[in-house]
Amino acid sequence: MKSIIGKKIGMTSVFGADGKQTAVTIIEAGPCVVTQKKTVETDGYNALQIAFGDKKEKHALKSEVAHFAKANTAPKKIVKEIRNSESDKNVGDSITLDIFAEGDDVEVVGTTKGKGFQGVVKRHGFSGVGGQSHGQHDRSRAPGSIGNSSDASRVFKGMRMAGRMGGDRVKMKGLKVVKIFAEKNYILVSGSVPGHNGSIVLIQK
Numbered sequence: 039m040k041s042i043i044g045k046k047i048g049m050t051s052v053f054g055a056d057g058k059q060t061a062v063t064i065i066e067a068g069p070c071v072v073t074q075k076k077t078v079e080t081d082g083y084n085a086l087q088i089a090f091g092d093k094k095e096k097h098a099l100k101s102e103v104a105h106f107a108k109a110n111t112a113p114k115k116i117v118k119e120i121r122n123s124e125s126d127k128n129v130g131d132s133i134t135l136d137i138f139a140e141g142d143d144v145e146v147v148g149t150t151k152g153k154g155f156q157g158v159v160k161r162h163g164f165s166g167v168g169g170q171s172h173g174q175h176d177r178s179r180a181p182g183s184i185g186n187s188s189d190a191s192r193v194f195k196g197m198r199m200a201g202r203m204g205g206d207r208v209k210m211k212g213l214k215v216v217k218i219f220a221e222k223n224y225i226l227v228s229g230s231v232p233g234h235n236g237s238i239v240l241i242q243k
């Protein structure tokens with residue numbers, strides 16, 4: 039699996055040769071550095087450890103500095119492990135947008151925006167009770183009955199209730215590479231990807 043780490047820049051739209059408008063997400067992807075290569079013989083599985091985004095050495099642990107020094111690179115902010123990687127890269131090699139081409143199908147993994155503690159109307163799409171006007175009761179956004187008083191006399195697991203919303207790891211599938219600007223390390227992916235602008239995402243082919 040070919041992968042690269044990137045930073046979400048924002049969204050825009052582009053027009054194709056047929057005049058069709060497509061919403062795209064701009065991602066600054068790479069360059070990433072291979073900082074460790076794991077094999078079945080040494081670790082029991084195949085994987086590549088890649089890193090993205092420079093970090094000041096004074097903000098890194100001594101163990102981190104020594105680890106990245108083996109790859110002849112400065113300390114990095116983001117480190118991810120890619121299992122079953124098809125890449126033939128070695129420690130110290132760079133991974134750029136050359137692994138992708140326009141029209142490729144990709145998956146993007148990211149963390150959704152955190153919404154904090156939310157009620158059932160926003161979190162689960164409940165319709166609420168009654169109309170919204172002056173003089174209405176204070177239960178219009180309440181969840182209603184959550185248990186069965188005549189039979190089980192308890193609340194079942196998985197009941198949709200108020201709680202923390204967002205901040206989930208999500209994989210968006212079925213996206214396409216619309217445009218690549220290799221000189222700026224920008225890749226335009228169709229549709230939206232999880233996370234706020236500036237968040238870290240993983241693009242997989």
